[in-house]
Amino acid sequence: MAEEKNEMIDETKEVETPVIPDIPEAPASSNVKQMGDGVPHWYVVHTYSGYENKVKTDIEKTIENRRLQNQMFDVMVPMQDVTEIRNGVRKVVQKKLFPGYVLVHMIKNDVTWYVVRNTRGVTGFVGPGSEPVPLTEEEMRKLGVRTENTEIDVELGDSIQVTSGAWEGTVGKVKAINQTKQAITIEIDIFGRSTDVEIDLSDIAKL
Secondary structure (H helix, E strand, O other): OHHHHOOOOOOOOOOOOOOOOOOOOOOOOOOOOEOOOOOOEEEEEEEOOOOHHHHHHHHHHHHHHOOOOOOEEEEEOOEEEEEEEEOOEEEEEEEEOOOOEEEEEEOOEHHHHHHHHOOOOEEEEOOHHHOOOEOOHHHHHHOOOOOOOOOOOOOOOOEEEEOOOOOOOOEEEEEEEEOOOOEEEEEEEEOOEEEEEEEEHHHEEEO
8 A cells, every 4th residue: 555655646747637437326324334343544545636636525525415424524635845946936835745645534334435436536445456444553644644632621512712723812612522533613703604613622722
């Protein structure tokens, strides 16, 4: 798997747009058949080059539409900062760390496997015979994915303050707690409209 993940694709080359077949309707999420140990893991998904962000967006939409938040938790396109010098100007830009790959944090079962495998632009999971193989903790750390859990004494309805990040200083009440994603949801006011915002547990303090 390491050999596959280290494969780099020159994003500057023109890539012929692949013909992607229509995707059949996914099976119902009732009577889910477990395919793994029932524990969330990060899996590597191979995509057509240039389709990484679209695959990420489409999987996230499917999670929301089919209410699979308790089975599929996060989708990530690993990025890295790269310094470029053009016309004598130095600029830091973000580029894909592994072009052609997307990471999915999920519980492996027949529904989650089907959702990912049949997303337009996905060619398969990384693993023997396209059998999903979870990333090890060491591999996750190298990708910057946090593996340790943050324990904090908060409950639904508690008031918290955001201590860092884009919403630093914001005060709100806890509407939802997602221990798997290590995040909470609070309601804040944006331009006079109430909006739910997800905040990392490491970025909050209980009031």
